[in-house]
Each structure stands twice: as C-alpha cells, then as structure tokens.
Amino acid sequence: MSVNPTTGLPADPEHDPRASYAFEPEYVAALTDQIIATSGTGVTAYAPATGKPLAVIPQSTVEDVAEAYARARRAQQAWARTSIDDRAALLMRLHDIVLDRQDEIMDLICWESGKARKHAFDEPLHIALTARYYARTAHKHLDTERRLGVIPALTRVEVNRVPKGVVGIISPWNYPFTMALCDGLPALLAGNAVVTKPDAQTMLTALLGAQLLEEAGFPRGLWNVVAGPGRELGGPMIERSDYICFTGSTATGKIIAQQCADRLIGCSLELGGKNPILVLRDADIDKAVEGAIRACFSNAGQLCVSTERMFVADQVYDRFKEKFVAATRAMRLSAGLEWGSDMGSLISQDQLDTVTAHVDDAVAKGARVLAGGKPRPDLGPFFYEPTILEGVSPDMVCFGNETFGPVISLYRFHDEADAIARANDGEYGLNAAIYSRDVRRARVIARQVKCGTVNINEAFGATFASIDAPMGGMRESGMGRRQGGEGIHRYTETQAVASQALLRFSPQYGLDDQQYAKLMTTSLRLLNKIGRA
Known part of the structure; x- marks a missing residue:
C-alpha cells in the first residue's frame, strides 16, 4: 500500500483492505479517543468509492x-x-x-x-x-452595547451577550x-x-x-x-x-x-431544498454553464445548496442546453485522492437507490435524458453519472422532491414573472442563483425569490463563502441562520442592564401621583418636540 508522505494516510484508494482495515490502528485510536463511548460495541465505517472497510467506530x-x-x-x-x-x-x-x-x-x-x-x-x-x-x-x-435610556443622561442602559x-x-x-x-x-x-x-x-x-x-x-x-x-x-x-x-x-x-x-x-x-437557477435572456451563457456544472454536480449533487431545477429563457435555451450537455458529458468521474476528477461517488447504497428511482420514474413517465442517466458500477459501487433531464412534469417524483444527487431538470420559460413563480413553487426555499448581465435588475428579481440565499452570476459560493452574510432557509428549508452576526447571536442570551440616577420612576419632591403623571406627559411631549427617541 502506498502512503501519502505528508499525512501518513493511505494514498491508493484501490488498496484492498479485506484482510485489514485501511488505516493504521494507532491513527484510528488517536481519532476515536475523542468519542465518549463505553458501550464496548463498534460500527464499521466503509469507503464509498470502493465499498471497503476503513475503521471501527466505538458507539456511545x-x-x-x-x-x-x-x-x-x-x-x-x-x-x-x-x-x-x-x-x-x-x-x-x-x-x-x-x-x-x-x-x-x-x-x-x-x-x-x-x-x-x-x-x-x-x-x-x-x-x-x-x-x-x-x-x-x-x-x-x-x-x-450602549442603548438609549428612557431619561437622557440619567438612565444608562447596556445590553450584554451571555x-x-x-x-x-x-x-x-x-x-x-x-x-x-x-x-x-x-x-x-x-x-x-x-x-x-x-x-x-x-x-x-x-x-x-x-x-x-x-x-x-x-x-x-x-x-x-x-x-x-x-x-x-x-x-x-x-x-x-x-x-x-x-x-x-x-x-x-x-x-x-x-x-x-x-x-x-x-x-x-x-x-432540505429543491434549489433553482434562473438563466435570463441576457445571461453570459459560458458563465452560466460553468456555474451550472458546479451547482448541480459538486459533491455528486449532495450539497444542501446545490441546484436541482434550472429555468432558462427561451431566447437562450437551445444554446445553453447544447453547451451544458456537452460540458456535462465531458466531466471526469473517478475514485481517488488525487486532483483531476470532476465528480466522485455518492455516499451510500441508499443514496444511489434514491437517485436511480427518481431518474427511472421520470424516464418511465416521459422525461428525456440529455446526459447521464445510469449508475456506474465500473467506477465504484455508488457512482452515478451526472444527469440532465428535460420534460420533467409534476407527476414525476423528482419534480418537487429533493433528489440530493447529480440530477438536474431543465425547463424553458418565456416570461420572467412565470419563471419566478415556478422557482418559488413548492415548500422549500434554501438557495437560488440568477444569471444576467444586468446585475441591478437581477437584484430586483432576487428579492422576489423565496430563498434564504440568492447568488447572482455564481452558483452558491458567493453567499456561502461570505461568512459575514447569513446563510439559511425559508419555509420548509429551515429556521435560523448560520454565519454572520445571526450565526453567533443564536448562541447567546441578550441581557439588558440599566442604572438610574437622580430621578426615580415614582413621585418624589412632594409630587402626588397625578402631578407625577402630568410631569411625565409634559416630558414626553418635550422629548418629541426636540426629536429624541
């Protein structure tokens, strides 16, 4: 077995570990020492690309x-x-x-x-x-943080993040x-x-x-x-x-x-998500094709923000389809640790079964396969070709259900309002992308798309890699946000602490309750007149 000299891990995924596990016991022990587990039982982990065992994982x-x-x-x-x-x-x-x-x-x-x-x-x-x-x-x-107090200069308010x-x-x-x-x-x-x-x-x-x-x-x-x-x-x-x-x-x-x-x-x-891309009539076709390849087939489509529905303007549909199909068919699939592969394996038999069932159902009901459409057991047990479908209709399982695999459905549109409505169809709302040379107009359209993140002239990286921007879903794609201020504030409680000087919130200096109420009313009117919050 060859070994990566930098990491000490096996460098050849074709190594047959049927007689032993792929990793050295010392390496596995150093990792699994992190688990709090006293059951005395373990579960074997397997390499999806080869189906061979990697290590035994202690169970908690x-x-x-x-x-x-x-x-x-x-x-x-x-x-x-x-x-x-x-x-x-x-x-x-x-x-x-x-x-x-x-x-x-x-x-x-x-x-x-x-x-x-x-x-x-x-x-x-x-x-x-x-x-x-x-x-x-x-x-x-x-x-x-300092916040406004009710009485200027006399009430000091701070908010802590606990x-x-x-x-x-x-x-x-x-x-x-x-x-x-x-x-x-x-x-x-x-x-x-x-x-x-x-x-x-x-x-x-x-x-x-x-x-x-x-x-x-x-x-x-x-x-x-x-x-x-x-x-x-x-x-x-x-x-x-x-x-x-x-x-x-x-x-x-x-x-x-x-x-x-x-x-x-x-x-x-x-x-979950059933994420859309809109390719508008003024899109840069080459840029849209490059983005679509990544949006649809990164990690074999097993990406929460990957695309499974693509709506392409009638004016550019045929040109886009031709280039997209060619680029998809040219993708290099392989198992391995080396650079040079465009797509790897699905994670498991269950995932392969889901992808296969979705594509077979669509084809049986009349969808057309433009590229891919079948498993590749010659490459590994869970490989499936990057697949483009056309003519997918609502009666097909993959129309509205998340496939979570390398499968994309193409749809032609004539009217942008209709395309936006179709992109918003269903209960999901995680990620979307819009391709257009008119970025200002694309930003207007983005506000109409019911997704937590929308990328313009990019598949998903512009939002996901911008850590200052919140990332999460609308509707049944989730609640809450990771990244940005929202991503850390979710783990804190806000605590308001206020100190009061001189005046109290009850009558004093000989005032009765009615006189106190009149004084406070006059104060509010004065504050409003001078523009204080």
Missing part, C-alpha cells in the same frame, strides 16, 4: 451522552470567564492549523465521503474562513469537516461548550476536526463527541442542551423543532 450510550454534557457544563463555567481576545486567539490558531493540515483533511474527506478532491478542498477552506471571520469580528458581535451554556450540534455526512465544525466555532467564541453527534458515515473526519480543536488549545471538555444513531441519542441530547443546531432532512428537523419547543429552548435548522 445514553449514559455517555449524560457524561458528555456533564463534562461540557464543567468546562463551560471556566470558559465563559475567559476573555474574548483569548477565545479569538484560539480560533486564529485553528485557522493556521487547518491550512497546514489541509492535505490530511482532504485525504480523510475523500476516503470517508467519496467526493472529488477539488470538492473536498472546499471544506478546510470554509473552516479557515469561518475561524478567521469570527476571530476578527469577535468584539463586534459580543461586546456590551452564552447559552451547552450547545448540541447534530451534523450531516455530506460535508463532514465543514458541517462538523462551522456551527460550533461561533458557539465556542460566544462562551459556550459543545456536545456534537456527527453522522455515522463520516465520523473519522469529524473526529479529526475535534482533534485539531484540541491541538489549537481549546480546553478538553469544551468540545465533546458522541457517536450513535440519531433516533437513540438525539432525544437525550435535546433533553440536556440549552440550544440545538441541526443540519439534515426536513422531516427530522420538524421532529427536533417540536422537541425543542417542549423544552422552550431555541434551535436552528438547515433542512
């Missing part, structure tokens, strides 16, 4: 969840007293470590998720951006490094501790993230990892959390929202 019990929260609460008490500058300094240290260790991170992402290396690179990039942004803007988001306490994070498999860390970093900066349950399919990558946090200097006990099925550990996590952050399906998100409501704790939910 409900009692382990309780222990994780106990450790988190002890650590959080001291952490909340740590200065904002000291917390921010650790984020900057993490920023540098992630960039230094990006080869190892990408290797592990490719092994566990099966994605192409260029899509794996997005993950350390996003975490470095997130760490740097929150470290640089910590005081902007967390410093005590940490929630312990935040529970349930993260998905599709971006295992990004999603394991990006929501937790602002939680830490705000003074909270974290208990996280990453998806079972990509535990090793999430555990590497936990290891890097410790290497950056975050105190042990501040970031706690449990492993196991969500149906067993999710409830106990919600019972003990002061806030829940979940990324996953809409169906599961609704259950979590109900459970959080029962406890009167907050939650942020980034859920």
Whole structure:
C-alpha cells in the first residue's frame, strides 16, 4: 500500500483492505479517543468509492451522552470567564492549523465521503474562513452595547451577550469537516461548550476536526463527541442542551423543532431544498454553464445548496442546453485522492437507490435524458453519472422532491414573472442563483425569490463563502441562520442592564401621583418636540 508522505494516510484508494482495515490502528485510536463511548460495541465505517472497510467506530450510550454534557457544563463555567481576545486567539490558531493540515483533511474527506478532491478542498477552506471571520469580528458581535435610556443622561442602559451554556450540534455526512465544525466555532467564541453527534458515515473526519480543536488549545471538555444513531441519542441530547443546531432532512428537523419547543429552548435548522437557477435572456451563457456544472454536480449533487431545477429563457435555451450537455458529458468521474476528477461517488447504497428511482420514474413517465442517466458500477459501487433531464412534469417524483444527487431538470420559460413563480413553487426555499448581465435588475428579481440565499452570476459560493452574510432557509428549508452576526447571536442570551440616577420612576419632591403623571406627559411631549427617541 502506498502512503501519502505528508499525512501518513493511505494514498491508493484501490488498496484492498479485506484482510485489514485501511488505516493504521494507532491513527484510528488517536481519532476515536475523542468519542465518549463505553458501550464496548463498534460500527464499521466503509469507503464509498470502493465499498471497503476503513475503521471501527466505538458507539456511545445514553449514559455517555449524560457524561458528555456533564463534562461540557464543567468546562463551560471556566470558559465563559475567559476573555474574548483569548477565545479569538484560539480560533486564529485553528485557522493556521487547518491550512497546514489541509492535505490530511482532504485525504480523510475523500476516503470517508467519496467526493472529488477539488470538492473536498472546499471544506478546510470554509473552516479557515469561518475561524478567521469570527476571530476578527469577535468584539463586534459580543461586546456590551450602549442603548438609549428612557431619561437622557440619567438612565444608562447596556445590553450584554451571555452564552447559552451547552450547545448540541447534530451534523450531516455530506460535508463532514465543514458541517462538523462551522456551527460550533461561533458557539465556542460566544462562551459556550459543545456536545456534537456527527453522522455515522463520516465520523473519522469529524473526529479529526475535534482533534485539531484540541491541538489549537481549546480546553478538553469544551468540545465533546458522541457517536450513535440519531433516533437513540438525539432525544437525550435535546433533553440536556440549552440550544440545538441541526443540519439534515426536513422531516427530522420538524421532529427536533417540536422537541425543542417542549423544552422552550431555541434551535436552528438547515433542512432540505429543491434549489433553482434562473438563466435570463441576457445571461453570459459560458458563465452560466460553468456555474451550472458546479451547482448541480459538486459533491455528486449532495450539497444542501446545490441546484436541482434550472429555468432558462427561451431566447437562450437551445444554446445553453447544447453547451451544458456537452460540458456535462465531458466531466471526469473517478475514485481517488488525487486532483483531476470532476465528480466522485455518492455516499451510500441508499443514496444511489434514491437517485436511480427518481431518474427511472421520470424516464418511465416521459422525461428525456440529455446526459447521464445510469449508475456506474465500473467506477465504484455508488457512482452515478451526472444527469440532465428535460420534460420533467409534476407527476414525476423528482419534480418537487429533493433528489440530493447529480440530477438536474431543465425547463424553458418565456416570461420572467412565470419563471419566478415556478422557482418559488413548492415548500422549500434554501438557495437560488440568477444569471444576467444586468446585475441591478437581477437584484430586483432576487428579492422576489423565496430563498434564504440568492447568488447572482455564481452558483452558491458567493453567499456561502461570505461568512459575514447569513446563510439559511425559508419555509420548509429551515429556521435560523448560520454565519454572520445571526450565526453567533443564536448562541447567546441578550441581557439588558440599566442604572438610574437622580430621578426615580415614582413621585418624589412632594409630587402626588397625578402631578407625577402630568410631569411625565409634559416630558414626553418635550422629548418629541426636540426629536429624541
């Protein structure tokens, strides 16, 4: 077996580990040491690109969840007293470590998720951006703020940002490094501790993230990892959390929202999507094609903000279709850790079954396959070709249901108002894109699109990589926002503190209640006349 000299990880995904697991026991032990698990049982993790075993992941019990929260609460008490500058300094240290260790991170992402290396690179990039942004803007988001007092000069009001306490994070498999860390970093900066349950399919990558946090200097006990099925550990996590952050399906998100409501704790939910792109009549066709390839087929379409519906103006439809189909057919599919692949594998048999069922259903009901349309077992057990469909109608499963795979439906439109209405059809509202040379007009149209993020002349990166901008969904695509001020304030309680001088809010200086009321009325009129709030 060849080994990457930089990371020490296996460098050849065709290595046959049937007689042994792909990773050295010492490497796996160093990662799984991050899990709080005493069950004595384990679950084998497999490489999607080859179907071969990678490692055994220890499993946590409900009692382990309780222990994780106990450790988190002890650590959080001291952490909340740590200065904002000291917390921010650790984020900057993490920023540098992630960039230094990006080869190892990408290797592990490719092994566990099966994605192409260029899509794996997005993950350390996003975490470095997130760490740097929150470290640089910590005081902007967390410093005590002065507010207007009721009596000018006599009432002083300040608003504090107080940490929630312990935040529970349930993260998905599709971006295992990004999603394991990006929501937790602002939680830490705000003074909270974290208990996280990453998806079972990509535990090793999430555990590497936990290891890097410790290497950056975050105190042990501040970031706690449990492993196991969500149906067993999710409830106990919600019972003990002061806030829940979940990324996953809409169906599961609704259950979590109900459970959080029962406890009167907050939650942020980034859920499903059926994301549209609008290619207007004045679009740069080459730019739109390049963006569409990334929007539809990054990580084999297993991206929350990826596109599954594309509405193209009649004036450019045929030219766009020709170039888009050609570019899709030219994509390079392969399993491996090296650069050069345009798309990798789906994550699992379940995901492959869903994609296959959606395409087969559409074809059986009259949809036309312009590119792709079939599995590629010759490349790996879960590969599916990047697929373009035309003639998809409402009676087809893929028309309104999220496929979460490399499948896009093309639709021609004549009227922009109709295209906007069709883009807004359904219950989802996560991400959209608009291609037009007239950016000002595209911004006007964007306000009419019911999505939490809208990109102009870009597929999804402009919003997602702009960490100062909020990211999240409308309607059944979720609630709450990650990134920006909203992304850190969700983990804090606002506390108003006011001090009063000289005057009190009751009669004094010999006034009775009626005279006091008249004095206050006169004061309000005076303040209004001089323009005071």
